Amino acid sequence: MSGEAELFDPKFLSRLRALFFKLRKRRQLRKKGLQATPAAGFTREFKDHRHYTAGDDYRAIDWRLFARHERLFIRIFEEVQEFHIHILLDRSRSMYEPHAEKRSTALRLAVALAYLGLIGQHRVSLLTLGPDARREMPPLKGQGHVHALLQCLTALEFDSVTDLVASLRQFRPGRDRRGIVFIISDLFGRLPEESWDALSRTIAWPAETHVIHVLHPHEMQPNLEGETQLIEVETAESRRIWLTRRELEAYARAFGDYRDALERSCMRRQINYVAWATDQPFEEMFLGLLARGSALAGG
Amino acid sequence: MRFLHPAHLVWALLIAVPVVLYLFRRKPRTVRVSTLLFFKSLAREHRESEWLRRLKRLLSLLLNILAILAVVAALARPVVSPRAGSLRSVVVLIDRSASMAAADGRGVSRLDAAKAILGERLAGLPGGVAVMAIAYDCRPDILQPFTLDRREIARALAAVEVRPIEGDPDAAVCLAARLAALDPPAAIWHATDGLPGEGSGERSEGRREKGEESGARSEGRGAQGEERTGEGHPTPYSPRPTPYSRRSAPHAPLPPDVSLETLCVPLERPVNAGITAFQMRRLPMQPSRFEAFVQVHAVAPGPLEAALDVRVDGRLTATRKLTLGPRPPSPAPRSSPDAPRPSPFAERLLIPVTAGEGAVLSIVVAAPGDALPLDDAVHARVPELRPVRVLWVAKDPDPFTELALRSLGAEGEIQVFQGGPAAWPPKEPPDVAVFDGWLPEAWPEGVAVVAVNPPRACGPLQVAPIRGGVPVESVRVAAERHPLLYGVASGRVALTQAQAVASDGPLQPLWVGPSGPLLAAGEARGQRIVVMAFAPKNCEHLPLMASYPILVGNAIYWSVQPAMAAHGGNSRKTGELIATDGSPVTWSVPAAGGLRQEAAPVRGRWAELDRVGLWQTGGGEAGSAALLAERESLLPARESEEREAEGEGRIGKERPTSRSPSLLSGDLTALFLWCLLALLVLECWLFHRHAVY
Numbered sequence: 003m004s005g006e007a008e009l010f011d012p013k014f015l016s017r018l019r020a021l022f023f024k025l026r027k028r029r030q031l032r033k034k035g036l037q038a039t040p041a042a043g044f045t046r047e048f049k050d051h052r053h054y055t056a057g058d059d060y061r062a063i064d065w066r067l068f069a070r071h072e073r074l075f076i077r078i079f080e081e082v083q084e085f086h087i088h089i090l091l092d093r094s095r096s097m098y099e100p101h102a103e104k105r106s107t108a109l110r111l112a113v114a115l116a117y118l119g120l121i122g123q124h125r126v127s128l129l130t131l132g133p134d135a136r137r138e139m140p141p142l143k144g145q146g147h148v149h150a151l152l153q154c155l156t157a158l159e160f161d162s163v164t165d166l167v168a169s170l171r172q173f174r175p176g177r178d179r180r181g182i183v184f185i186i187s188d189l190f191g192r193l194p195e196e197s198w199d200a201l202s203r204t205i206a207w208p209a210e211t212h213v214i215h216v217l218h219p220h221e222m223q224p225n226l227e228g229e230t231q232l233i234e235v236e237t238a239e240s241r242r243i244w245l246t247r248r249e250l251e252a253y254a255r256a257f258g259d260y261r262d263a264l265e266r267s268c269m270r271r272q273i274n275y276v277a278w279a280t281d282q283p284f285e286e287m288f289l290g291l292l293a294r295g296s297a298l299a300g301g
Numbered sequence: 302m303r304f305l306h307p308a309h310l311v312w313a314l315l316i317a318v319p320v321v322l323y324l325f326r327r328k329p330r331t332v333r334v335s336t337l338l339f340f341k342s343l344a345r346e347h348r349e350s351e352w353l354r355r356l357k358r359l360l361s362l363l364l365n366i367l368a369i370l371a372v373v374a375a376l377a378r379p380v381v382s383p384r385a386g387s388l389r390s391v392v393v394l395i396d397r398s399a400s401m402a403a404a405d406g407r408g409v410s411r412l413d414a415a416k417a418i419l420g421e422r423l424a425g426l427p428g429g430v431a432v433m434a435i436a437y438d439c440r441p442d443i444l445q446p447f448t449l450d451r452r453e454i455a456r457a458l459a460a461v462e463v464r465p466i467e468g469d470p471d472a473a474v475c476l477a478a479r480l481a482a483l484d485p486p487a488a489i490w491h492a493t494d495g496l497p498g499e500g501s502g503e504r505s506e507g508r509r510e511k512g513e514e515s516g517a518r519s520e521g522r523g524a525q526g527e528e529r530t531g532e533g534h535p536t537p538y539s540p541r542p543t544p545y546s547r548r549s550a551p552h553a554p555l556p557p558d559v560s561l562e563t564l565c566v567p568l569e570r571p572v573n574a575g576i577t578a579f580q581m582r583r584l585p586m587q588p589s590r591f592e593a594f595v596q597v598h599a600v601a602p603g604p605l606e607a608a609l610d611v612r613v614d615g616r617l618t619a620t621r622k623l624t625l626g627p628r629p630p631s632p633a634p635r636s637s638p639d640a641p642r643p644s645p646f647a648e649r650l651l652i653p654v655t656a657g658e659g660a661v662l663s664i665v666v667a668a669p670g671d672a673l674p675l676d677d678a679v680h681a682r683v684p685e686l687r688p689v690r691v692l693w694v695a696k697d698p699d700p701f702t703e704l705a706l707r708s709l710g711a712e713g714e715i716q717v718f719q720g721g722p723a724a725w726p727p728k729e730p731p732d733v734a735v736f737d738g739w740l741p742e743a744w745p746e747g748v749a750v751v752a753v754n755p756p757r758a759c760g761p762l763q764v765a766p767i768r769g770g771v772p773v774e775s776v777r778v779a780a781e782r783h784p785l786l787y788g789v790a791s792g793r794v795a796l797t798q799a800q801a802v803a804s805d806g807p808l809q810p811l812w813v814g815p816s817g818p819l820l821a822a823g824e825a826r827g828q829r830i831v832v833m834a835f836a837p838k839n840c841e842h843l844p845l846m847a848s849y850p851i852l853v854g855n856a857i858y859w860s861v862q863p864a865m866a867a868h869g870g871n872s873r874k875t876g877e878l879i880a881t882d883g884s885p886v887t888w889s890v891p892a893a894g895g896l897r898q899e900a901a902p903v904r905g906r907w908a909e910l911d912r913v914g915l916w917q918t919g920g921g922e923a924g925s926a927a928l929l930a931e932r933e934s935l936l937p938a939r940e941s942e943e944r945e946a947e948g949e950g951r952i953g954k955e956r957p958t959s960r961s962p963s964l965l966s967g968d969l970t971a972l973f974l975w976c977l978l979a980l981l982v983l984e985c986w987l988f989h990r991h992a993v994y
Contacts, residue, residue, distance in 0.1 A: 008374070011401070096336060099333055099335075100332075100333040100334065101335065104335075183893075188336075190336040192333055192338075194338065219333055221334075221336075224334075226330075226332060228327055228329075229329040229330070230330050230331075230332050231329045232332055232334050232337060233331060233332070233334070234333075234334060234335075234336055235333050235335060240335055241337050241341065241592060242329055243343065246344075249343050252343055253339050253340065253343055254312045256339045256342055256343075260339070277675040
């Protein structure tokens with residue numbers, strides 16, 4: 003529980019709740035009226051009355067009000083859609099070492115997304131990406147599963163080697179509900195092309211896909227200098243290099259090119275790409291994530 | 302090599318710092334990173350094996366140590382000087398002769414270059430070595446006795462100026478060697494533009510031969526129809542003997558523990574044309590006219606166009622173009638060590654002088670790119686046309702001699718007085734005394750003597766009568782070029798020898814018969830003497846020839862020449878000494894607007910002719926002074942590296958001199974500082990620009 007309390011303390015949960023209401027208010031302000039959908043599993047909640055006009059569905063006439071006021075009113079219902087939210091969390095060692103902030107950021111992000119899904123009466127699935135995609139717990143629904151979700155995430159070990167291509171090839175979101183897929187990863191593979199190849203698998207998914215690229219600032223701009231023995235945490239491969247300002251500038255340039263290429267690749271596949279630096283404010287980044295077309299926020 | 306400040310060598314211990322830092326260097330920092338994906342692209346150019354990295358670390362350590370050592374060496378002031386470690390004294394010998402005024406393209410004279418080299422050498426000399434400064438031209442001059450104060454030496458050298466005088470390095474080296482031997486071990490640093498190992502005599506002779514061998518051609522004739530002497534033809538003029546003969550033998554071997562180092566500062570490609578001989582005299586057969594003999598020498602890489610102007614009192618009277626060109630190339634192979642150097646070019650001219658008495662005759666030679674102006678002009682005053690007074694003393698006058706003297710006197714240039722033995726000594730001393738078959742009891746002093754058929758020996762005249770005489774069908778000419786024989790057909794002479802002249806005396810044999818010399822001429826104690834060991838009336842062939850009057854006239858003119866030269870046409874070489882009465886010598890030296898008057902004070906009773914121009918003593922003696930030195934006009938050229946190498950191999954054993962490379966001689970502080978800079982740049986380039994790790 004101590005780890006759970008450290009990562010997901012009540013303060014964070016209260017901020018999430020406030021965030022949820024903020025999103026709902028924004029949604030209410032932005033979307034008024036009916037939202038008809040033929041999909042199964044929809045709930046209909048009463049929202050308001052209005053005068054009957056010609057052409058309106060006479061089945062919606064509230065006869066009780068007609069009895070009291072002798073005027074025709076029709077009932078307006080708010081349609082609530084149920085999504086299946088898939089949270090794919092990278093559990094490779096690079097998400098934990100050498101920058102533990104990446105792990106906490108990824109977990110908090112997963113919790114936030116799951117919490118929003120649960121309190122929004124959506125179905126939430128949690129999968130981890132390692133050598134393959136592994137389902138950590140069955141799909142959840144309802145606020146009562148928040149604690150179980152927290153327990154599961156707290157116990158998650160970040161110690162594997164990521165094979166993004168194999169993992170994402172293995173993952174298949176169901177077609178019964180509209181899906182929203184959040185991939186939380188640093189996307190580091192053996193080659194830069196490996197990330198693009200893996201993300202190309204998402205085209206076949208019947209879901210809205212969001213790629214959250216969790217990065218530490220030092221991964222974008224290392225603060226190293228001089229002769230350095232570099233060891234990759236996942237493979238233990240080492241490389242000795244003398245780093246000067248010129249090398250650091252070249253590194254930042256190469257990394258920026260990699261991110262730009264990744265973002266362009268995601269845009270071509272209609273994937274929402276978000277580069278999430280661990281030193282940036284969480285709530286601001288989270289709101290920005292949901293504002294960038296997430297059905298979770300707009301639904 | 303030694304260090305001027307060896308105490309600074311203790312700083313060499315600082316090399317322990319990089320060594321310690323190397324031994325206890327920081328290990329490379331180990332950093333765990335999420336991925337090597339992007340580092341690999343950077344490290345692609347740096348991927349090297351471990352042993353290469355170690356090698357580069359060692360290289361870096363080595364460069365650091367070398368840099369520290371370079372700094373320490375620079376602080377310790379290393380100097381390289383031959384035998385400087387054991388030297389106790391150094392004699393600095395600097396050439397200030399005329400050729401040291403030759404300037405290169407930047408206007409730097411050879412003297413300035415020599416001063417610079419000596420200054421550099423002196424800066425690198427240890428403090429305990431005593432230094433003496435000597436400057437020389439025709440005679441050495443001690444500027445500064447042995448001293449430990451370098452500033453005094455520097456001041457003395459800075460005050461040295463070029464003098465238009467021919468240099469005599471042998472005398473200077475000899476003096477320097479003697480002085481250096483006082484405080485051995487010692488070194489003589491001889492700064493000159495000449496070549497090392499060439500004594501003045503050797504060099505002069507060599508140049509003279511080459512000058513005579515070199516071809517000379519001229520374009521047309523001068524406006525006054527001057528003659529040009531052909532190659533190998535005798536000239537009627539002999540060079541004036543000087544007390545500083547350049548034909549002296551090479552200097553004696555150096556004393557032990559004394560080394561001679563010649564610091565040569567010649568021009569790389571000298572171009573110069575200068576007047577190396579000049580004499581003005583009356584024409585032998587036309588005593589009322591003068592002619593000037595001029596010899597022009599040139600040195601240049603190729604044919605040289607020169608212009609020779611003749612001016613009388615500043616007015617241009619004649620000009621002519623000279624093309625001083627080389628002879629056809631010698632068939633000797635180029636690779637031979639005896640391959641000739643580029644020959645100097647020479648031209649000899651006889652220029653008639655039509656000017657009144659006392660007029661100033663100026664002859665100026667000009668050539669493009671001329672490096673030495675001091676030898677470009679000669680000035681002389683046209684001599685006074687005073688007849689030569691000849692006293693003919695004969696006990697039994699020889700008719701042919703009388704005939705010859707009368708014919709000479711008919712021209713008006715020779716005034717002949719005849720008398721018997723009772724007329725001797727005369728009240729007024731004549732210019733020339735002709736003793737015909739008679740000699741006075743006491744040898745006359747201060748008058749030129751022409752002795753014809755002397756009956757006995759007297760004074761410097763050493764003759765032995767031959768009883769009955771010896772007929773000589775043909776004489777052997779011993780000195781063909783002697784002025785006495787100018788115009789004389791010696792090969793057709795047949796006569797009867799009446800005396801035998803001693804050949805080991807001061808007189809030089811000119812004609813030699815079976816019984817010894819029968820015509821001799823020479824100078825003893827400043828007195829010119831001509832001896833004819835025959836009686837013309839007893840000869841069958843000689844008196845009937847035109848050669849006899851010519852011979853008598855030549856004898857009179859040659860013997861009286863010094864006396865006549867003292868009256869106006871007294872052309873001398875610079876550096877000679879003249880007797881004065883103690884009053885200043887008045888000089889007329891060439892200037893922009895003509896001749897400028899100067900007064901030169903005289904210390905003692907002898908004055909040195911130390912400038913080019915006209916001079917006049919307080920006692921009335923007048924004359925002119927000019928450089929007139931082949932040695933100075935034929936500027937030596939710097940030998941190419943190949944020839945220098947050949948020369949080292951050829952005569953390296955013969956000469957004691959050596960030339961150290963300028964880079965590794967003297968003060969090496971700058972060299973070590975440059976090494977330090979180079980090391981730093983190399984290290985930066987290797988380990989920072991290319992980041993070889």
